[in-house]
Structure formats: structure tokens, C-alpha cells
Amino acid sequence: MRRLASPGALLLALALLASLPAWIGNSYYVNIASQVLLYAVFALGLNVIVGYAGLVSLGHAGLFGIAAYSGAILINAGHGHFLSIVGALVVTLGAAALFAVLALRGTGLGFVMITVALGQIVWGVAYRWISLTNGDNGVSITSRPAPFGLSLADANPFYWATLVVFLVAVAAIAIFVASPFGASLRGTRDQPRRMNALGYDVWLIRFLAFLFSGLWSGVAGLLFLYYNQFVSPQMVALTASAEVLLMVISGGTATLLGPIAGALLVVVMKNVASAYIERWNFVLGAIFVAIVIFMPDGLVPGSLRLWRWSLRRGRQLLAGPAAMAAVPPGNGNGGGP
Amino acid sequence: MNLWLLAANSIAFGGLLFLLSAGFALIFGLMRIPNLTHGSLFMLGAYFGVSLIAWGVGFWPAALIGGVGVAVLGGLIERLLLRRLPGAELAQVLVTLGLSFMIADACLMQWGGDPISIETPAALRGVSRVAGVAFTTYRLGVIVIAVVFATALWAMLEWTRLGAMIRAGVDDPMMARAVGIRVPLLFTVVFCLGSGLAGFAGVIGGPILSVYPGLDQDMLPLALVVVILGGSGSLVGAFVGSFLVGVLYNFGQALLPELAYVVLFLPMLVVLVVRPAGLFGRSSP
Numbered sequence: 001m002r003r004l005a006s007p008g009a010l011l012l013a014l015a016l017l018a019s020l021p022a023w024i025g026n027s028y029y030v031n032i033a034s035q036v037l038l039y040a041v042f043a044l045g046l047n048v049i050v051g052y053a054g055l056v057s058l059g060h061a062g063l064f065g066i067a068a069y070s071g072a073i074l075i076n077a078g079h080g081h082f083l084s085i086v087g088a089l090v091v092t093l094g095a096a097a098l099f100a101v102l103a104l105r106g107t108g109l110g111f112v113m114i115t116v117a118l119g120q121i122v123w124g125v126a127y128r129w130i131s132l133t134n135g136d137n138g139v140s141i142t143s144r145p146a147p148f149g150l151s152l153a154d155a156n157p158f159y160w161a162t163l164v165v166f167l168v169a170v171a172a173i174a175i176f177v178a179s180p181f182g183a184s185l186r187g188t189r190d191q192p193r194r195m196n197a198l199g200y201d202v203w204l205i206r207f208l209a210f211l212f213s214g215l216w217s218g219v220a221g222l223l224f225l226y227y228n229q230f231v232s233p234q235m236v237a238l239t240a241s242a243e244v245l246l247m248v249i250s251g252g253t254a255t256l257l258g259p260i261a262g263a264l265l266v267v268v269m270k271n272v273a274s275a276y277i278e279r280w281n282f283v284l285g286a287i288f289v290a291i292v293i294f295m296p297d298g299l300v301p302g303s304l305r306l307w308r309w310s311l312r313r314g315r316q317l318l319a320g321p322a323a324m325a326a327v328p329p330g331n332g333n334g335g336g337p
Numbered sequence: 338m339n340l341w342l343l344a345a346n347s348i349a350f351g352g353l354l355f356l357l358s359a360g361f362a363l364i365f366g367l368m369r370i371p372n373l374t375h376g377s378l379f380m381l382g383a384y385f386g387v388s389l390i391a392w393g394v395g396f397w398p399a400a401l402i403g404g405v406g407v408a409v410l411g412g413l414i415e416r417l418l419l420r421r422l423p424g425a426e427l428a429q430v431l432v433t434l435g436l437s438f439m440i441a442d443a444c445l446m447q448w449g450g451d452p453i454s455i456e457t458p459a460a461l462r463g464v465s466r467v468a469g470v471a472f473t474t475y476r477l478g479v480i481v482i483a484v485v486f487a488t489a490l491w492a493m494l495e496w497t498r499l500g501a502m503i504r505a506g507v508d509d510p511m512m513a514r515a516v517g518i519r520v521p522l523l524f525t526v527v528f529c530l531g532s533g534l535a536g537f538a539g540v541i542g543g544p545i546l547s548v549y550p551g552l553d554q555d556m557l558p559l560a561l562v563v564v565i566l567g568g569s570g571s572l573v574g575a576f577v578g579s580f581l582v583g584v585l586y587n588f589g590q591a592l593l594p595e596l597a598y599v600v601l602f603l604p605m606l607v608v609l610v611v612r613p614a615g616l617f618g619r620s621s622p
Contacts, residue, residue, distance in 0.1 A: 056427050058434075105609050109371050109426055113561055114609065116373075117602055120558040124598020131595065238554060242434050249431060282442035288435025292428045293421065 017163055027155035034159045036267045037166040038223040043247040043259030044173050045216025051254030053209045054189030055111050058241045059119030063214045065126060065236035067092040067221030072139040072231050081145035089218050096214025100207045119241050126233040138232030162223055169216055174256055185209050250291050252301040343591055349476035351583025352483025356538035357556060358563040359490060359575045360531025366507045366570015367527050370419060373433040375535055376557030377440040382407045382536025383548040384448050386455055396458035404537030411532020415525050445550050455543030475544055487576050494572060507570045562605045568615025
């Protein structure tokens, strides 16, 4: 795998992220930054299955929601935060295993349809099983955890905690993708039959990738729960699955930076758009359509392509009119990193 | 008595589901497009019906015009958007999903957030007795309409030239192209037909379900379950699947309201595990 950035740039980015609350000041914007980070974790998790395994899931909000609901229910049953978090993640992994066993009965369209259906079951349970989930009213929790005695009740500490989780997620997913297992996962995406012929267990590889993806969706779900201190069926709905899929697609699938950029774009747009226009869903839908039609490989690869093209174009201009056989920014040259 | 009523309602709902999912099954089977706007087209048809009836159009003409209006919109979606994305399943999923959000929000803007009920046409009001059991006349009417449409569609597929071309396209699109069938034109026709049926079903379903924001999200999973149960591209599968889902949904709602969705989706999961192609689908796509 190519290096993402030089150590210097990485350190600079880290310093910027860590000091963000200091130069933003306003806790409203710090909260939005926390939202971006927690959705970035979710999108990174989904990208494992969408980007690297090539399987489009529209049921991941179900896993996100299962983690949040089981966390909330465990906390309200009087268990400690640590135990509730572990319990919620175990439940989420179990659900992810079940999802994977069922959804991996199909590939391509079959997979999409089954994940939609599974997501809707979770939504149905969240909405209708009132004795468990309190139905439409959702479940509230009263406190955020205080790891090592540090309270996360305020916006800034919560942001830093989210940042730590986010960094762990980025590191874990980067290592996962770069590992031999990640390579074999990409192999099952591009050449499943050849991988099979080479002796790889394609099903098992996809299954494990789904679990890994589900785990990070669950982590994001718990972050969401602690961020809002509230869960409702809305976060499990098909719209929620679609929103996070939009983050992955708009940023660029199968890249590490793409889902993060996508989360930033969607969360900021959502907050900005909802401040100015009531019709966020209409805008979301229109962005979906526009991205698919105009930038099919996502914003990050798309803009990189445009950037490289303009660099080359600039050099050609400097080299003189003889070299001005301009190459249009088509899909052919390079694409993603 | 209560059980009878429930059974009758289930069958009527199944008939409605058939009108909705026959088009979905054909579009999915022929074009391999997971049309996630299908629920929205149903809802849009219902809202068209509401407006037409408010302007003084009769119920049945409103249902027909609503269906045609939605069919035209479906044709435009196919021609202008989906046509650009042949074989790109992910892109098709995203575009149809994006459109469904846009349609849902546009409907909310135009018709507001309150549920609107469509009045039952005068001729079918009241209660009929069949074999000593009382049924709502309108629901019997819906069953009759569904059976008539099912028969017509079946006859069209089996006996007409268009039907033969559609079947050829479902079975082997490459070969169908090679023998000179204009598959792209066929796609547009089938997409219009499927959309129109969904829009028509929306108006017909109005007196039973009423129309409300979120109706699209309620109906789409049902169509999905029908097609997964019955098998894609199979009209018989859609027919049997619809009534199965109608029964499961209504009995689930009545007997286990908290787990209605689980009752609905569980058989689908069993079918998936035992027979992934669906009850009436071909095992190899």
C-alpha cells in the first residue's frame, strides 16, 4: 500500500485535530467536529465492506443502532459503562455475524437487497417492540462515562475522547487494509473465482471482513449514543444507512481518506443545510444523483484526478505550445490512489 | 368471525402487494435494477390520486390517470438516468435511492405531513356477505382487480409478442439482443409498465392504507420481501409471494404486534437460506 502522507504532514494533521477546540472556541462547532469524527468511524467501518470487499450494504445503520440500543439498555439496567460497552459490542458482533451469514447468501444485488431487509427488521424491532426499545420515543441515558476519572460531560473532553477512538479506528483499518488479509479481501472483490481457485476461502474472508466492519459500526453507534445520550428508531432507518453510504461513496470507496472526507462533507452540509433549508433529504437525494452521474469514483479520487490533470496541463503549458496535446480528465488515467 | 375478517384483509392486502411488486419483480428480473424508488412511485401515485379526486375527477379515472402519470415519470427516470448506468449496480442503487429521497421530500412539501385518506368509491362502500361471512366490499373489489391484472399480465407475458420478448430478455439478455430484440426499448416499456402499476396500486390502496409521508418506506420492504420470497423475474412468484406476505403482515400485526416485522421477514430469511433464488426463481441468474 502506498504511504498516505509524510510523517511531517501526519503530525501536523494530528496537532491540528488535537488543538481544534482551542481555536474553534465555540462548543457548538466542537460538537459538530465530534459528530464528524464519529460518523467518520462509521463510514470507515462501512468502507471495509463496500470499498475493499466490493459488497454494498444498506443495512449498516442496523448494526450501528443495535450497538447504541444494547448499550443504552444495559446502562439503564444499572450496569457500569465499561461492562455496557463491552456487552454492546459483543451483541453487535453477534448481530453482524448473523447479518453476514444471511447476506453472504447473495452477492451483488442479492447482497444489497438482503441487507436492506435486515436493516428494516432492526428498524421494525426498534419501532414496534415497545417494551424493549420504548418505540418511537427512544431510549435516553443519563450520563456519559468518565474514563480514568475524566468526565466527558462537556463538549471539549468528549471531542478528545472521540478523537482518540477515531485515531484508533483509522490506525486499525489502515493496518487491516495493508495486511495480507486486506490484500486477500481486495482479491475476493476483484477476482473471486481466481481467489477460490488459489485456495482462499472467499466466503470466510468476506465473513471476517463483515465482522470487522460491523465492529467499527458498533463503536460508532456507541459514540453516537454517548454523544446524544439518546437513541431513537430514526437512526436505524434506511435513510441512516443511505447517509453513511453516501459518505463512503462521495468521498471515494476503498481509500482511507475518502470516508473521512465524506463524513466531513455530509455532516457539515447537513448542519449547514438544515440551518438554511428545511429540505435536507431532498438535497441529500440530489447529491446522491449528482455524484453518481458526475463523479462516479468519489470526491477524493475525482478531485485528485482533476488536480493531477491540471498540474500536467500546467507543465505542458510551460513546456510550450508544441506539447499542448491536452489530456481530458477522463476515467482512463489513473483514477484513485 | 374476527379471523375471517383478518383473512379477507390479508388477501386484499396481498392483492395490493401484487400490483406493487409485479412491476418490481419484472424490473428486477429483466433489467437487474434494484428499483428503490418503487415505494416512492406507489406513494406518488396515491398523492396524484388525492389531488385528482380533489379536483373532481372520479375515483377510477383518477387511479388510471395516476398510474399513467407515474408511468411517464418512471419512463423519464429510466431514459434520463438509469440508461446512463448500464450494469453498474451500485450506481443504480444510489440513483434510485437518491430519487426516492427527493420524491419523498417533494411529496412532503406538496401535500404536507398529515395522513390523507382517499374516500372509498361509492359503488363499493359497505359490506357484502359471501357464504355467510361479512366482507368489506371494497376489499373484495381490490382482490378482483388484482386477479384481473394478474391474469392480464400473465396472458400478456405468455401469449403476446411483447411478452415473448420480455421473457427472452429475462432468460438471456445477450441472446435476446443477438436475435434482434431491441432490449433497450424493452427496458423502457417494462420500466413504464412497472412504475405505472405501482402508481395505480397507490391510488387503489388509498382507501385502505390512506396516504402519508413514510408510506414509501413502508411499502418498499414489502415489495422487496415479495420478490425475495417469490424469486425475481417471476410473475407467479410475485403472485404467490404477495399473498404470503399479505397474510404474514396482517396476522403478524394482529397477533404479535410488537414483532410484526420479525414475523414478516423470518420466512424470507428461511427461504434465503434454503433456496436463495426464491420459491419460483431460477437457481442460476
